[in-house]
Amino acid sequence: MTIYFYSTRGTYGCFSNFSPHGFELDGIYWATSEHYFQAQKFAGTPHCEQIRQVKTPKDAAKMGRDRKRPLRSDWEQVKEEIMRKAVLKKFQTHADIQEVLLSTGEEEIVENSPIDYYWGCGADGSGKNRLGVILMEVRQIIRNNLEKTSTSQQ
Numbered sequence: 001m002t003i004y005f006y007s008t009r010g011t012y013g014c015f016s017n018f019s020p021h022g023f024e025l026d027g028i029y030w031a032t033s034e035h036y037f038q039a040q041k042f043a044g045t046p047h048c049e050q051i052r053q054v055k056t057p058k059d060a061a062k063m064g065r066d067r068k069r070p071l072r073s074d075w076e077q078v079k080e081e082i083m084r085k086a087v088l089k090k091f092q093t094h095a096d097i098q099e100v101l102l103s104t105g106e107e108e109i110v111e112n113s114p115i116d117y118y119w120g121c122g123a124d125g126s127g128k129n130r131l132g133v134i135l136m137e138v139r140q141i142i143r144n145n146l147e148k149t150s151t152s153q154q
């Protein structure tokens, strides 16, 4: 059965980039994967650190989407890899939510966003659901790593 998530509430609320699961990445602490993702739109500029320091993921998203800030020119090429890197680190850092992700088995995971047709499925389900796809990829990466570790211990 397909697993839908959107808000940070409920069993699968941890799949949202707004969930309060911080991690260290690129040598520094990020309060949420949304903070990391939005800040990378301005990597190498002071905007990146400004976004890292805001209190809530909602504020980070607002700042990251504000086009008065100059978006890096390669953003379209790098955004998926950045999202994957952040989501992987988040689930590698927190054992409790890693368990939730692994507990979904082979089920499809869908970000049920009524407004986002790229990262989510959009209001009519026709969206690309790229965040859901990345969560499924991260699930597989973590599984493969766990398998490697247990094989090397035998």
Ligand SMILES: Nc1nc(O)c(N)c(N[C@@H]2O[C@H](COP(=O)(O)O)[C@@H](O)[C@H]2O)n1
Binding pocket: 017, 018, 034, 037, 061, 064, 065, 111, 113, 115, 116, 119, 120, 131
């Ligand atoms: N809560 C919420 N509001 C929106 O308007 C959204 N687009 C989403 N989706 C999440 O937004 C992040 C990426 O946004 P941009 O590419 O900067 O527009 C990502 O975390 C999506 O899951 N959520």
